[in-house]
Amino acid sequence: MKELSKEEISPLSSLEVWEDDVLKRYPEPGTPAKAKEEFRNYDSPEIDSVREFYRLNHKYQTYDNVLAKKANFLKFDKMEMPWWTAMEYLNTLIDDSDPDISLDQLQHLLQTAEAIRADGHPDWFVLTGFIHDLGKVLCLFGEPQWNVVGDSFPVGCKFSDKIVYPEFFADNPDSKDERYNTKYGVYTHQCGLNEVQMSWGHDEYLYQITRDYLPEPALYMIRYHSFYSQHREKAYDHLLNAHDQEMFKWVDKFNPYDLYSKSPKPPVVAELKPYYEDLIAKYLPATVKL
Numbered sequence: 001m002k003e004l005s006k007e008e009i010s011p012l013s014s015l016e017v018w019e020d021d022v023l024k025r026y027p028e029p030g031t032p033a034k035a036k037e038e039f040r041n042y043d044s045p046e047i048d049s050v051r052e053f054y055r056l057n058h059k060y061q062t063y064d065n066v067l068a069k070k071a072n073f074l075k076f077d078k079m080e081m082p083w084w085t086a087m088e089y090l091n092t093l094i095d096d097s098d099p100d101i102s103l104d105q106l107q108h109l110l111q112t113a114e115a116i117r118a119d120g121h122p123d124w125f126v127l128t129g130f131i132h133d134l135g136k137v138l139c140l141f142g143e144p145q146w147n148v149v150g151d152s153f154p155v156g157c158k159f160s161d162k163i164v165y166p167e168f169f170a171d172n173p174d175s176k177d178e179r180y181n182t183k184y185g186v187y188t189h190q191c192g193l194n195e196v197q198m199s200w201g202h203d204e205y206l207y208q209i210t211r212d213y214l215p216e217p218a219l220y221m222i223r224y225h226s227f228y229s230q231h232r233e234k235a236y237d238h239l240l241n242a243h244d245q246e247m248f249k250w251v252d253k254f255n256p257y258d259l260y261s262k263s264p265k266p267p268v269v270a271e272l273k274p275y276y277e278d279l280i281a282k283y284l285p286a287t288v289k290l
C-alpha cells in the first residue's frame with residue numbers, strides 16, 4: 001500500500017465521531033425520530049468526515065489486510081503492562097474535538113461497566129464493559145482510524161448491502177476478486193463465525209488478547225460488538241451457526257450499554273478504581289501483552 005497521508009490515517013477528528021454516528025443510526029428506542037432525520041438531512045463537516053472514514057474503511061479492509069494485521073498484531077510484542085496501566089494508556093488517545101462535550105475513553109468504559117453493574121449482571125459482564133474498547137490502543141501504534149474502529153463485517157465473501165455506505169465497497173479490490181465476491185466466498189453455509197475473518201479493528205484485537213481468560217459470552221460481546229450489520233440487520237445469518245445465534249443474544253444484551261450509557265456526568269475514576277482492580281485480578285493475568 002502506498003504511503004498514507006495524515007488525512008487518510010485520521011479522517012475523523014476523534015474516534016468518538018464514528019460512535020456518535022452509530023448512535024444517530026441506531027438511536028435509543030423511545031428517542032424522538034427527529035434526531036435521525038436531522039442527521040440525514042444535515043450537511044456538516046462531521047458527516048463529511050464520517051463518509052470519508054467509511055470510504056477509506058471500505059476500500060482498504062480487504063481479506064489480505066486482515067491477514068497482514070493479524071500477522072503483525074497477534075504477536076503481542078509491542079508492549080506489556082498491568083491492565084489498569086493499559087487502560088490509562090488508552091486514555092492518552094486524546095480528542096481533537098470539543099473537550100467540554102466529549103468523554104474520554106476511560107469515562108466511556110466506566111459508564112458502560114457501571115450501567116451493566118447497576119442492572120445486576122454477573123461480574124464478568126461488568127468487566128467486559130470496562131475493557132471492551134481497550135483494543136483502540138491500535139491507534140496509539142500508528143494504525144489508521146479505519147483499521148481500529150468502524151462497523152465490522154466479514155471479509156472473504158460478498159460485502160452485504162446492509163453495511164453502512166455499501167457503495168464504497170466498489171473500490172475494494174476484493175469486490176472484483178472472484179474468490180471473495182460471491183455470497184459465500186471462501187466460506188460454507190453456516191460454517192460458524194469462528195471460521196470467518198472479520199474486518200480488522202479493536203474488537204478482534206481485544207478478543208485475541210482475552211480469549212483464554214473470559215467466559216464465552218464475554219468473548220462474543222468483545223469480538224462482535226461493532227458487527228452492526230449482523231446484530232441489527234441480520235445480514236449474515238447464512239454464515240452463523242446455531243451456537244453463534246445462541247451467543248448473539250449476549251451481544252444484543254451488551255450493545256445498548258455500549259451505545260446508550262453515555263451521560264454527561266463523568267464517573268469518579270479514583271472511587272471506582274479499587275472495584276475494577278479487583279475484577280481484573282479475578283479474571284485476567286497481572287499484565288496485558290499488546
Ligand SMILES: [Fe+2]
Binds near residue numbers: 132133225
Ligand atoms: Fe468499541
Ligand SMILES: [Fe+2]
Binds near residue numbers: 108132133258
Ligand atoms: Fe464502546
